[in-house]
Amino acid sequence: MADPDPLFDFIIASARTLGLPMKTDWLPEVRANLEVTLKHAAVVAEFEMPDDAEPAPIFAA
Amino acid sequence: MPSLRPSSRPKPAPFDTSWSTATEIAAAVTSGKTSAAAVVEDALARIGERNTVLNAFTVIAAERARARAKVIDAAAANKQKLGPLAGVPFAVKNLFDVAGITTVAGSKINRALPPAKRDSPLIEKLEAAGAVLVGALNMGEYAYDFTGENVHDGASRNPHDLTRMTGGSSGGSAGAVAGGMVPLALGSDTNGSIRVPSSLCGTFGLKPTYGRLSRARSFPFVTSLDHLGPFARSTRDLALSYDLMQGTDTDDAACADRAVEPTLPELERGLEGLRIAVAGGYFQQGAFPEALEALDRVAKAAGASNEIEIPEARRARAAAYVITTTEGAALHLDRLRDRADKFDPAVRDRLLAGAMIPSPLVVKAQNFRRWYHSRVLELFKSCDAILAPATPCTAPKIGQQTFNLGGVEMPVRANLGIYTQPISFIGLPVVAVPVTLQPLPIGVQIIAAPWREDIALRVAHALEQMGAVVAPRPSLKVSA
Numbered sequence: 001m002a003d004p005d006p007l008f009d010f011i012i013a014s015a016r017t018l019g020l021p022m023k024t025d026w027l028p029e030v031r032a033n034l035e036v037t038l039k040h041a042a043v044v045a046e047f048e049m050p051d052d053a054e055p056a057p058i059f060a061a
Numbered sequence: 062m063p064s065l066r067p068s069s070r071p072k073p074a075p076f077d078t079s080w081s082t083a084t085e086i087a088a089a090v091t092s093g094k095t096s097a098a099a100v101v102e103d104a105l106a107r108i109g110e111r112n113t114v115l116n117a118f119t120v121i122a123a124e125r126a127r128a129r130a131k132v133i134d135a136a137a138a139n140k141q142k143l144g145p146l147a148g149v150p151f152a153v154k155n156l157f158d159v160a161g162i163t164t165v166a167g168s169k170i171n172r173a174l175p176p177a178k179r180d181s182p183l184i185e186k187l188e189a190a191g192a193v194l195v196g197a198l199n200m201g202e203y204a205y206d207f208t209g210e211n212v213h214d215g216a217s218r219n220p221h222d223l224t225r226m227t228g229g230s231s232g233g234s235a236g237a238v239a240g241g242m243v244p245l246a247l248g249s250d251t252n253g254s255i256r257v258p259s260s261l262c263g264t265f266g267l268k269p270t271y272g273r274l275s276r277a278r279s280f281p282f283v284t285s286l287d288h289l290g291p292f293a294r295s296t297r298d299l300a301l302s303y304d305l306m307q308g309t310d311t312d313d314a315a316c317a318d319r320a321v322e323p324t325l326p327e328l329e330r331g332l333e334g335l336r337i338a339v340a341g342g343y344f345q346q347g348a349f350p351e352a353l354e355a356l357d358r359v360a361k362a363a364g365a366s367n368e369i370e371i372p373e374a375r376r377a378r379a380a381a382y383v384i385t386t387t388e389g390a391a392l393h394l395d396r397l398r399d400r401a402d403k404f405d406p407a408v409r410d411r412l413l414a415g416a417m418i419p420s421p422l423v424v425k426a427q428n429f430r431r432w433y434h435s436r437v438l439e440l441f442k443s444c445d446a447i448l449a450p451a452t453p454c455t456a457p458k459i460g461q462q463t464f465n466l467g468g469v470e471m472p473v474r475a476n477l478g479i480y481t482q483p484i485s486f487i488g489l490p491v492v493a494v495p496v497t498l499q500p501l502p503i504g505v506q507i508i509a510a511p512w513r514e515d516i517a518l519r520v521a522h523a524l525e526q527m528g529a530v531v532a533p534r535p536s537l538k539v540s541a
Contacts, residue, residue, distance in 0.1 A: 055427030
């Protein structure tokens with residue numbers, strides 16, 4: 001039965017793509033963690049940065 | 062062979078070392094008041110007794126320690142000059158390589174690895190100064206933890222209340238020092254793993270500037286955030302051990318090419334001339350009353366009345382969270398693929414989620430990191446040190462899953478470090494200092510500009526001299 005929750009679908013597709021195991025009973029906790037992380041990522045992503053902003057680690061040849 | 066058996070030949074030292082500082086022990090060994098062998102036997106006996114309840118040690122390296130003590134005592138007998146840590150027992154979080162012992166990093170998976178061939182350089186430096194390694198310490202699995210609980214080795218227990226957490230992930234390190242088993246221990250801090258257990262156990266802890274101490278031959282977690290540092294019961298011991306561990310190391314790509322900058326000579330300079338501010342805003346939101354009381358006590362003692370806002374700290378914590386879970390997932394990707402069922406489920410589920418975060422969100426977190434770094438450095442033009450809580454509360458109960466943070470029920474495991482993460486995110490040096498509240502201690506962070514460990518230590522020492530901060534001795538009852 002298809003799960004209507006897009007995050008569950010995303011987790012299952014990501015696990016398959018990345019070759020990661022994903023047992024059914026792991027799904028709720030993985031989903032909860034993914035949701036929290038995405039919320040944190042959204043807090044960061046909404047912050048306006050100039051196009052020329054450099055990421056913290058810079059490669060030096 | 063390393064073992065977990067108590068020392069079979071306890072021999073009391075001529076004087077009580079059970080709550081002595083490293084500095085005091087080294088002075089006693091150097092003066093001939095006691096011997097390294099006596100001190101080590103005393104420590105091994107105490108570890109054997111107390112570890113049954115504190116669960117701080119996962120390996121007791123008794124034979125190695127005895128052999129090392131013998132070398133020191135032979136040097137003393139030959140009138141050779143002894144090092145500044147002569148005869149001082151110390152222990153390390155079990156993610157440090159110890160020759161002959163497998164570096165488990167709190168995991169079950171790593172137990173299949175061969176024993177380490179060589180000690181971590183920080184162990185080598187401390188032993189070169191006369192210190193004696195007595196064992197390896199319990200930690201949260203792969204350092205992804207703020208509780209000190211470990212599903213494979215059991216929870217390390219808080220010496221001030223055995224039903225409570227030590228904090229993590231360097232839980233064994235804080236428990237061993239606070240529980241009087243060793244005067245000095247090493248741990249790691251990626252998001253707060255030195256400062257959180259220091260706070261909950263009432264020890265002093267130093268998280269140096271990112272890149273200051275070599276992380277070579279230690280098991281990583283998030284290489285762009287990982288730091289190593291000491292725990293002790295006095296600021297002098299922190300400064301002494303830190304000074305001895307400094308130095309460039311090409312075996313660690315992040316280790317800075319800087320000359321050793323000794324802090325010990327600066328320790329007694331007091332607070333005069335220092336501008337000390339208190340972090341407001343984010344750093345006081347959600348804190349339990351005890352965290353605010355501790356902060357207030359330290360601020361008053363330090364004469365810090367000026368409150369400053371660290372800009373975008375909440376966002377910094379969010380970015381640290383994203384970088385941690387994604388870099389951690391990258392490190393463990395193969396292990397997740399092949400041996401996912403051998404992880405602590407709580408760690409596994411966080412790492413699996415981390416593996417699925419789209420990369421643009423990670424890059425944005427790194428972009429923000431650079432911006433935040435430059436803004437926070439601006440603050441140090443108008444102040445020399447910033448005070449902030451180390452944890453939002455005193456030690457929660459072992460097994461406690463949630464706590465109420467600012468009116469919201471939140472998971473303990475992920476949120477004990479809300480005040481430490483925005484600081485380690487940009488690698489600032491911090492000394493966590495213990496405030497003795499009843500019934501449990503709690504820590505305050507003294508934060509300085511990059512490479513100014515001397516200032517953070519100097520402030521901590523001045524507060525210690527005033528009696529405002531002290532590592533409280535637990536009334537630990539251990540039945541034989």
